Amino acid sequence: MSPATATKEEVTRRLDDWAQRLRALYAQVDEWRRELLPDSRLRIHDEPHSEPFLRAQGIKSYPIPHCTIEAPGRKIEIDPRDLWVIGAQSRLVLMVDRPENNYMIVDLAREEGMESEWQYLDVSAKDFHRPFNRDNFRKLLK
Amino acid sequence: MKDFSRITQSYTIVRHAMEEERGRLRSARAITAHERLMDLNDQAYFILLFAQFEDRVTELCLNLVRKKKGAKSWKTRRLWDQFPTDRIESFRSALPFLRRVSLLIDKGTPHYAVIKSLYEDRNRIAHGDTTLARLYIPSVVLQIQRLTKDLTP
Numbered sequence: 001m002s003p004a005t006a007t008k009e010e011v012t013r014r015l016d017d018w019a020q021r022l023r024a025l026y027a028q029v030d031e032w033r034r035e036l037l038p039d040s041r042l043r044i045h046d047e048p049h050s051e052p053f054l055r056a057q058g059i060k061s062y063p064i065p066h067c068t069i070e071a072p073g074r075k076i077e078i079d080p081r082d083l084w085v086i087g088a089q090s091r092l093v094l095m096v097d098r099p100e101n102n103y104m105i106v107d108l109a110r111e112e113g114m115e116s117e118w119q120y121l122d123v124s125a126k127d128f129h130r131p132f133n134r135d136n137f138r139k140l141l142k
Numbered sequence: 143m144k145d146f147s148r149i150t151q152s153y154t155i156v157r158h159a160m161e162e163e164r165g166r167l168r169s170a171r172a173i174t175a176h177e178r179l180m181d182l183n184d185q186a187y188f189i190l191l192f193a194q195f196e197d198r199v200t201e202l203c204l205n206l207v208r209k210k211k212g213a214k215s216w217k218t219r220r221l222w223d224q225f226p227t228d229r230i231e232s233f234r235s236a237l238p239f240l241r242r243v244s245l246l247i248d249k250g251t252p253h254y255a256v257i258k259s260l261y262e263d264r265n266r267i268a269h270g271d272t273t274l275a276r277l278y279i280p281s282v283v284l285q286i287q288r289l290t291k292d293l294t295p
Contacts, residue, residue, distance in 0.1 A: 127280060
């Protein structure tokens with residue numbers, strides 16, 4: 001599906017699918033958090049999401065779930081940034097404690113409808129990215 | 143594709159420097175402005191990488207047409223003789239990019255759809271629409287490498 005040719009219904013369906021993928025990711029992050037930051041709490045809240053292609057479809061904004069983890073002296077946020085990304089299914093920003101400590105997370109599912117494959121950009125890695133899994137999440141939290 | 147890996151290397155160096163610069167910024171506003179620059183940088187590299195792919199498609203297609211024009215039978219040759227193959231520029235003008243692609247792979251395949259979609263994105267950026275497209279260059283690099291392999295006989 002291309003933003004230039006997609007119908008409003010297709011765009012809405014894709015937004016709903018994205019929200020569902022994000023909730024599945026946050027459930028996974030919640031499991032890691034319980035183990036890695038036991039004193040923390042995770043909050044999921046909808047925020048209005050807007051992108052140029054949505055506005056082109058007449059959709060001013062759409063509620064998309066964001067994730068915040070709060071622990072004593074710490075704040076970790078996952079901000080869903082873009083749904084329409086050439087080369088990925090979507091991209092998010094993980095912010096760890098400070099705005100400058102942020103990492104790009106992308107869903108590299110080969111096609112729409114396939115299971116999400118979350119990776120984060122690391123230019124020092126082979127193929128530029130590493131899996132966004134429990135072990136790497138722990139490293140990013142340091 | 144002669145400069146494809148050099149362009150990829152160059153991208154890695156520039157992206158790395160931009161990531162480092164972003165790491166030095168302290169305000170959310172400055173970070174957002176810097177991320178916009180990173181997006182524009184990604185778009186510029188996308189155009190360069192796609193141009194390498196386009197060049198490879200032209201080369202493969204030209205080889206195919208030259209081979210077909212060499213057929214003994216005029217009945218086989220007559221269609222292919224329509225295409226000028228003496229100069230690459232005239233060949234390119236006679237056959238728009240997607241028609242060149244359709245001579246190499248079936249238009250009904252998913253690969254063709256991916257190439258068409260990338261080409262449309264490329265055109266939008268090349269014609270000045272830099273607001274719509276966000277890119278993840280590492281995947282685009284892999285995608286172009288895979289497609290090139292699939293097109294090569």
